[in-house]
Amino acid sequence: MNRIDCLFNTKKNRILSVYCTAGYPCLNSTVTVIKTLSEQGVDMIEIGIPFSDPVADGPVIQQSNTVALKNGMTLALLLEQLKEIRTVTSVPLILMGYLNPILQYGMEALLKQAKACGIDGLIIPDLPLREYEQAYQSLFAQYGIAMIFLITPQTAPERIREIDRLSTGFVYMVTAASTTGRQSSFTTQQTHYFEAIQKMDLRNPVLAGFGIHDHTGFHTVCQYVQGAIVGSGFIKAIATGGDAALQDTIPHFIKSLYS
Amino acid sequence: MKYAIDEQGYYGAFGGAYIPEMLYANIQALKERYKELIREDAFNQELDQLLHDYVGRPSPLYYAARLSTHYNTRIYLKREDLNHTGAHKINNTIGQILLAQKMGKRRIIAETGAGQHGVATATVCALMGLECKVYMGAKDILRQSPNVARMRLLGAEVIPVHSGSETLKDATNEAIRDWISHPETTHYIIGSVVGPDPYPDMVAHFQSVISKEIRVQLQQHTGSPLPTAVIACVGGGSNAAGAFHHFLDEASVQLIAVEAAGKGLDTGYTAATMAQGSPGLIHGSRTYLMQSPDGQITEPYSISAGLDYPGIGPLHAHLYVSKRASYLQATDDEALQAAYRLMRLEGIIPALETAHALAVLEKESFMPDDKVVLCLSGRGDKDLETYIKHKDDEQD
Numbered sequence: 187m188n189r190i191d192c193l194f195n196t197k198k199n200r201i202l203s204v205y206c207t208a209g210y211p212c213l214n215s216t217v218t219v220i221k222t223l224s225e226q227g228v229d230m231i232e233i234g235i236p237f238s239d240p241v242a243d244g245p246v247i248q249q250s251n252t253v254a255l256k257n258g259m260t261l262a263l264l265l266e267q268l269k270e271i272r273t274v275t276s277v278p279l280i281l282m283g284y285l286n287p288i289l290q291y292g293m294e295a296l297l298k299q300a301k302a303c304g305i306d307g308l309i310i311p312d313l314p315l316r317e318y319e320q321a322y323q324s325l326f327a328q329y330g331i332a333m334i335f336l337i338t339p340q341t342a343p344e345r346i347r348e349i350d351r352l353s354t355g356f357v358y359m360v361t362a363a364s365t366t367g368r369q370s371s372f373t374t375q376q377t378h379y380f381e382a383i384q385k386m387d388l389r390n391p392v393l394a395g396f397g398i399h400d401h402t403g404f405h406t407v408c409q410y411v412q413g414a415i416v417g418s419g420f421i422k423a424i425a426t427g428g429d430a431a432l433q434d435t436i437p438h439f440i441k442s443l444y445s
Numbered sequence: 446m447k448y449a450i451d452e453q454g455y456y457g458a459f460g461g462a463y464i465p466e467m468l469y470a471n472i473q474a475l476k477e478r479y480k481e482l483i484r485e486d487a488f489n490q491e492l493d494q495l496l497h498d499y500v501g502r503p504s505p506l507y508y509a510a511r512l513s514t515h516y517n518t519r520i521y522l523k524r525e526d527l528n529h530t531g532a533h534k535i536n537n538t539i540g541q542i543l544l545a546q547k548m549g550k551r552r553i554i555a556e557t558g559a560g561q562h563g564v565a566t567a568t569v570c571a572l573m574g575l576e577c578k579v580y581m582g583a584k585d586i587l588r589q590s591p592n593v594a595r596m597r598l599l600g601a602e603v604i605p606v607h608s609g610s611e612t613l614k615d616a617t618n619e620a621i622r623d624w625i626s627h628p629e630t631t632h633y634i635i636g637s638v639v640g641p642d643p644y645p646d647m648v649a650h651f652q653s654v655i656s657k658e659i660r661v662q663l664q665q666h667t668g669s670p671l672p673t674a675v676i677a678c679v680g681g682g683s684n685a686a687g688a689f690h691h692f693l694d695e696a697s698v699q700l701i702a703v704e705a706a707g708k709g710l711d712t713g714y715t716a717a718t719m720a721q722g723s724p725g726l727i728h729g730s731r732t733y734l735m736q737s738p739d740g741q742i743t744e745p746y747s748i749s750a751g752l753d754y755p756g757i758g759p760l761h762a763h764l765y766v767s768k769r770a771s772y773l774q775a776t777d778d779e780a781l782q783a784a785y786r787l788m789r790l791e792g793i794i795p796a797l798e799t800a801h802a803l804a805v806l807e808k809e810s811f812m813p814d815d816k817v818v819l820c821l822s823g824r825g826d827k828d829l830e831t832y833i834k835h836k837d838d839e840q841d
Contacts (some may be wrong), residue, residue: 238741239727241621242465248608260739285463286726287740311465311728340470340628345488349466360467363629364624 189306189402190332193229194391194412200224201413202232202404203230203393204420205282207250208267209259210236211254212429216267217274219251219424222324222432224275226440231275232309233260233268235283244367250425261291265299265400266408271400272304281356282309287419293322297329307332307355315352323352334358339379343386346385350388357390359383361397365419372406404443447770448693448760454642455731457767459759462641464729467625470607475632476643477549483650490545493752495539496654499572500529502536506662506818511790518811521666522793522821523659525684529607532796532823533652533684534565537632540604540651542569545632552576556583556620558613558680559751559798561823562636567601577601580619582612585750591808592827610744613680613754617728621725627746637681641729645686645758652687657683659818660691674699674817677822678802680716680752684822689770700770701809702761703801705747716745718757719765719772727756732771733765748777748831751823773806781835784825795833796823 193201206219216233223231236254261283271279280375281300288296288310293426300308308331313322318333324376332355337346340363352359361376363370372380383392395405399419407414424438451508454460454476462472482488496502505524513520525533538555545553553570555577557563563579570577572821583605586593596603609615617640624633638652660670675692677685679702694700707715715721715735722733727742735743735755747753764770775783783803787793795803799822811817825832 238743239614239618241618241627242467242726244622250607255741262739280764282727286736286742289725290736290738290740312463312729314461314463317461338467338469341466342470345469364626365467365468366628 188330188355190230191251191277193278194356195231195367199412200408201229201278201393203232203236203413203415204228204417205232205253205417207234207236207247207263207421208248209254209257209267210421211253213257213259215429215432216264217271218429218432219436220271220279221274222436223440226279226437226439229413230278230280232280232282233264235264235281235287237284237287240284242365244418246367250421255322255343261287261296265303266280268303278306279304279347280307280309281305285310285312297325297331300331301329304321307334309358309392311336326354332372336360337365338385339376347390350390353390355390357388357392357410358415359392359394361394361407364396366396367399372403374402380407384410401443401445446694446763452647454668456760456763459730459732460642460645460730463726464641465625469627472641474548479544479643479799482544483595486769488547488830491502492540492659494716496536500535501527502654503658503662504528506659506666508666509548509791511753512787514678515790516806516811517558518815520806521663521672521816521818523655523688523818525655525820525822526793526795526799526824530561530565530568531724531826533567533637533655534562535568535686537636537651537683538562538565538569538653539547541634543571545575545634546573548632550630552627554578554620554623555634555635555636556580556613556616556633558582558634558753559749559828560589560596560797561583561751561796563601563603564581564592564595564599566634566636567596567599570601572652572655574791575828578623579603580606580616580623582610582616584611584674585613587615587617587751587828593688594770612745613751614742614745617810633768637683638686638760638783639681639728639730639756644691645730645760648683649686649690649760651659653690654685655684655687655820656689656691659688663816663818667816668712671695671698672818674701675818675820676701676703676802676805678703678752678798679757679761680705680754680798681756682758684820686758686760687820688820698752698763701805702770702772704750704772705744705749705780705801706774706776707748711747714746716753716755717748717774720754720774722755724762730759732762733757733761733807746806748780749801750799751796751798772810773805775801779804779807781832784832785836793821794825794832796825797828799823
């Protein structure tokens with residue numbers, strides 16, 4: 187069974203997934219970050235493939251992408267870095283990246299390499315549902331890699347059902363009309379939206395993401411869905427100390443989310 | 446229409462809507478409303494009235510006698526530079542502002558490179574009393590300062606963009622992020638035939654008035670609606686799309702698009718997407734773009750802010766691979782020389798973008814009886830500083 191499915195079968199709530207940008211803060215930080223995060227007990231790790239034009243991301247993740255690219259990170263190099271990753275962690279690992287670099291690498295080539303590294307799922311925010319269904323769904327099934335789609339407060343109920351039908355692993359609930367890392371606290375309108383999603387009782391588990399960066403945010407969304415994805419908050423936390431301080435900054439940030 | 450967009454939003458293999466879910470509902474609503482409205486008589490009458498009374502259409506098709514003598518052929522200039530705000534850009538913003546109004550949007554955002562689209566957007570927002578924010582690369586703000594001042598006088602807020610290359614590509618990213626964050630109140634007026642479906646088709650539709658008029662005017666000038674060739678510059682490609690539109694299915698008409706080669710194709714300082722690019726995704730559309738081998742979008746260069754874009758509209762990618770249109774290149778220097786020539790021969794100061802189209806008259810040879818229509822997409826007021834500086838440098 188896929189590690190993502192195993193996770194959701196054994197743990198029903200307060201699942202914490204952390205997003206990191208590959209090659210950030212330094213080119214060779216990727217493995218250290220993943221290792222330290224899993225030592226801190228996070229349930230899942232999302233590894234961002236840096237892109238020059240990340241339109242769904244706010245300033246913090248944009249900046250980390252720019253730095254990672256300057257450091258020389260590429261998708262090919264990332265897959266090289268991840269070759270031995272299963273010797274350091276057993277948590278589910280997800281790659282998140284925009285479609286253009288993936289197309290240039292080749293979708294099947296990526297799935298094949300990802301499988302070999304022990305990657306469990308992919309998030310491609312600008313891949314249309316229709317194109318996934320027609321061109322890639324069977325390939326994902328063949329390689330046993332999960333495909334996670336996003337829903338937002340603007341997604342109509344019938345489309346949520348459609349997204350739930352095509353998603354494997356879990357559904358990524360974007361908490362607000364926003365890019366990543368923008369907001370501080372949730373409005374009543376948002377909590378109504380979380381409730382509505384909870385009531386839809388989707389066939390996939392749901393994780394909330396965008397704008398969750400502290401204990402309060404994590405605690406709030408866990409009342410409605412199975413857990414949360416923290417991205418910009420984490421990138422910000424590891425930005426200041428650089429590579430040398432990761433052993434301190436990572437545990438400090440993760441503890442602040444749980445307690 | 447052999448070259449029209451299909452039901453799925455593609456021109457052959459190019460186009461589509463590669464957008465994050467956050468924009469899906471907006472793009473869908475826009476597509477549906479656009480398709481309804483362009484079939485409504487009341488909408489089209491309102492649009493035509495504004496184009497006539499406010500923009501000053503039809504723009505003249507001018508037989509450029511001295512330029513024609515110089516090149517020993519017959520050259521007709523489609524005078525989009527005489528439109529209100531000084532370029533073809535307003536044809537599109539008038540159409541989209543009406544659409545935004547009908548959709549009940551109160552807030553308008555736009556990206557701009559040379560500032561022509563920003564000015565055209567700020568203008569129609571003032572006309573309709575709508576809030577307007579224009580994203581512009583910090584580098585472009587410096588080199589096109591007259592247009593920045595114009596936008597501000599018209600009541601728009603100009604927001605400098607410091608990410609990436611600080612030019613049009615990054616301004617577009619920032620406008621997309623704004624739209625993601627304000628999906629309900631806001632309409633995003635894209636200024637070229639780029640972006641996710643329905644933008645390429647919608648902008649081409651509003652710009653197609655250019656070739657619609659050329660046919661009528663050429664008939665009056667020459668007794669036939671069909672020229673030998675149509676020439677236009679391309680960045681994203683909206684004036685070219687408009688100038689080509691009603692000739693796409695006329696196989697006898699040569700369509701020539703001119704990209705900005707910058708300092709030269711192999712110098713690394715270029716914006717010639719067809720010459721240097723490959724297929725991929727940019728701003729929600731599958732098309733040609735300039736990118737690194739691992740799919741990072743590269744920073745373009747051109748003296749002309751309006752052509753300084755690493756992508757090109759999907760229609761053009763389709764016309765390129767199907768060989769319906771040819772894509773030529775002109776360098777900064779060739780464009781400058783062509784602009785100076787037009788100033789002296791015809792008393793017209795063209796925009797730097799348009800100067801690239803004029804530059805191919807030096808390279809392509811036409812017969813004395815040929816009828817060549819060149820889309821004079823904009824006027825050069827905004828580029829005076831550049832023209833004066835380079836003229837001084839030449840004389841030094």
